[in-house]
Amino acid sequence: MSDPIKKVSIIVSKGSLEGVYPGLIMANGARAEGIEANLFFTFFGLDAIHKRRIGHIKVATVGNPGMHIPSLVGVLPGMSAVATKMMEKKMDGLDIPGIPEFVEMIGDTGAGIYACKASVDMFGFTEADFVEHVQGIITVGEFYEMAAGGQIIFT
Amino acid sequence: MSTQTIAGVAVDVTDEGFLTDPEQWTRDIGVEIARAEGIDPLTPPHWQVIEFMRSEYFEKGTGPTVRVLGKTSGVSVKELYQLFPKGPAKVAAKIAGIPKPRGCV
Numbered sequence: 001m002s003d004p005i006k007k008v009s010i011i012v013s014k015g016s017l018e019g020v021y022p023g024l025i026m027a028n029g030a031r032a033e034g035i036e037a038n039l040f041f042t043f044f045g046l047d048a049i050h051k052r053r054i055g056h057i058k059v060a061t062v063g064n065p066g067m068h069i070p071s072l073v074g075v076l077p078g079m080s081a082v083a084t085k086m087m088e089k090k091m092d093g094l095d096i097p098g099i100p101e102f103v104e105m106i107g108d109t110g111a112g113i114y115a116c117k118a119s120v121d122m123f124g125f126t127e128a129d130f131v132e133h134v135q136g137i138i139t140v141g142e143f144y145e146m147a148a149g150g151q152i153i154f155t
Numbered sequence: 156m157s158t159q160t161i162a163g164v165a166v167d168v169t170d171e172g173f174l175t176d177p178e179q180w181t182r183d184i185g186v187e188i189a190r191a192e193g194i195d196p197l198t199p200p201h202w203q204v205i206e207f208m209r210s211e212y213f214e215k216g217t218g219p220t221v222r223v224l225g226k227t228s229g230v231s232v233k234e235l236y237q238l239f240p241k242g243p244a245k246v247a248a249k250i251a252g253i254p255k256p257r258g259c260v
Binding site: 025028029032033095096097105108109110 | 220221222223225231232236240241242244245246258259260
């Protein structure tokens, strides 16, 4: 058997529901296996740790072939909200928490949660814009330092 | 699957060391598995989690996830990871003599 994974550093770069969940599930799952985990939120992924936006992450209904609805339908007002509600209901049934609770829980597992400095500067955010489990705004160099010796996963 | 003697009792275990029959479990077996997992001694909060896992298992047929443990066992997620640093659901299930939980969350 090959050596078990000891550390993962996961980058979340997208701000859609389907863009955010995989990274959260992988980070939480890593901790559940006793693997050290860091989450690094960059670009639109920052929405998933932004105080006012974290509760409003939506499924992309346009330009998303996986939704199996024509883009012309997906563009209708409210479509994204409806699709998001449906998906959240399904996930709730599977005992998967909503994003705000999930981020809090991942913080409690001892995983590191960080915001990317370049993106934070670009969007004009400050530390006060982020939920309390965010441990800091770090540069890409600091991220690599933190990720040293482990696996890096980009989502 | 193989048979192993833990705390003087012959029990059936999986390749990963999880008991296949939770009825074979005793507290002494729990103590010995915990020691092998690097948890020594088992404190009252450890036992609170272990007993909760067993009662959930016998009631529902499957061990609880970390999220459920955090919400209903009376021990928070943060404390769960302090008590069982190598993964609360997995390690506590092993010590409690119930099958390894297979949930993704």
